[in-house]
Amino acid sequence: MRIAVTGGTGFVGTEVVRTLLLAGHELRVVGRGVRQAPLPDGLRLTFGDVVTGAGLDGAFAGADAVIHLTAIIRERGPQTFAAVNAQGTANAVDAAARAGVGRFVHLSALGVDPDPDFPYLASKWQGEQAVRASQMDWVILRSSVIFGPGDGFFRQLAGALRVPSPFLLIPGDGRARFQPIAVGDAARCLEAAVEEPARRHQVYEIGGPQHLTLEEIMRAVAAATGRDWFLFSPRRPLRLPVAALKPVAALMDRLLPNPPVTAQQLALLSRANATRLDAVPQAFGFDPMPLAAHLQTLGPQRRWPTAPASST
Numbered sequence: 001m002r003i004a005v006t007g008g009t010g011f012v013g014t015e016v017v018r019t020l021l022l023a024g025h026e027l028r029v030v031g032r033g034v035r036q037a038p039l040p041d042g043l044r045l046t047f048g049d050v051v052t053g054a055g056l057d058g059a060f061a062g063a064d065a066v067i068h069l070t071a072i073i074r075e076r077g078p079q080t081f082a083a084v085n086a087q088g089t090a091n092a093v094d095a096a097a098r099a100g101v102g103r104f105v106h107l108s109a110l111g112v113d114p115d116p117d118f119p120y121l122a123s124k125w126q127g128e129q130a131v132r133a134s135q136m137d138w139v140i141l142r143s144s145v146i147f148g149p150g151d152g153f154f155r156q157l158a159g160a161l162r163v164p165s166p167f168l169l170i171p172g173d174g175r176a177r178f179q180p181i182a183v184g185d186a187a188r189c190l191e192a193a194v195e196e197p198a199r200r201h202q203v204y205e206i207g208g209p210q211h212l213t214l215e216e217i218m219r220a221v222a223a224a225t226g227r228d229w230f231l232f233s234p235r236r237p238l239r240l241p242v243a244a245l246k247p248v249a250a251l252m253d254r255l256l257p258n259p260p261v262t263a264q265q266l267a268l269l270s271r272a273n274a275t276r277l278d279a280v281p282q283a284f285g286f287d288p289m290p291l292a293a294h295l296q297t298l299g300p301q302r303r304w305p306t307a308p309a310s311s312t
């Protein structure tokens with residue numbers, strides 16, 4: 001198939017492009033080129049901005065399908081949730097329909113909700129509405145948090161936990177459940193969604209093989225990155241209400257170019273982000289991989305210092 005992939009230079013997009021190329025598809029990677037991601041040999045970026053709509057008609061011309069992966073999790077200047085995730089998706093849908101694209105596959109998020117108190121989830125919900133209203137053969141996948149090389153969630157968490165501390169600072173009660181899924185497994189689901197006609201007009205929830213609370217994830221990341229040791233081992237959980245942490249996050253957002261967490265992301269951490277454990281095996285026929293293997297790549301496992309080898 002000829003497939004245009006918006007957000008094809010992003011974390012998920014890079015893996016989706018690799019997966020689809022291996023499956024023999026002809027690809028067009030669509031984005032603004034802000035992200036300088038190296039593309040596989042023979043592919044070059046096709047300009048398309050979902051906010052302004054510039055370039056999308058040309059980028060989708062001649063495509064059999066569009067996989068729409070463009071979205072933001074942090075607002076920056078004109079890149080707001082409303083502009084990128086909601087209106088940007090509507091712009092992509094309109095351009096794809098104008099170009100005569102048959103199939104539109106959209107990656108959404110578990111927990112989408114029109115509630116404006118959760119602006120990211122609300123914008124993803126609005127994006128879904130635009131997709132559902134289209135006359136194309138659309139498919140929507142709602143994913144839990146995705147892990148893999150270059151991911152945002154686990155890298156940020158690992159970065160925050162690298163600061164030695166006697167405490168494990170947990171936003172909320174830490175009991176919200178997540179179901180992390182590997183980026184390669186999410187890409188397999190997207191591939192099936194684009195290739196298999198019977199999946200038209202379906203909404204699939206996808207997640208990995210475990211339900212993990214935020215506290216369990218934080219403990220696992222702390223252990224894997226080697227900072228859960230020595231004087232501070234194990235760290236003592238310090239649960240703070242999200243409302244109390246929000247002003248701190250808002251201040252960091254203003255002061256730091258790359259804050260570890262934004263106020264809006266904090267709010268999301270207290271929301272359940274899980275589906276059925278058998279969701280992927282049932283709908284896509286394979287067992288997704290667990291998080292543990294990936295965590296080992298986040299940092300060296302801390303070992304007690306070993307004595308230098310004796311020379312005698």
Ligand SMILES: NC(=O)c1ccc[n+]([C@@H]2O[C@H](COP(=O)([O-])OP(=O)(O)OC[C@H]3O[C@@H](n4cnc5c(N)ncnc54)[C@H](OP(=O)(O)O)[C@@H]3O)[C@@H](O)[C@H]2O)c1
Pocket residue numbers: 006007008009010011012013030031032033034035036048049050051068069070071072079084088107108109110143144145146147152153
């Ligand atoms: N990562 C997760 O844990 C997770 C979980 C659930 C759902 N999802 C969904 O998965 C999708 C991909 O997420 P990701 O983590 O791969 O995001 P990402 O790494 O931040 O990638 C975003 C992509 O969108 C492009 N983009 C941003 N603004 C754009 C614009 N105005 N016009 C055109 N392209 C634009 C970026 O390239 P340029 O900036 O160069 O244009 C980049 O290629 C999103 O829809 C997200 O909601 C992700």
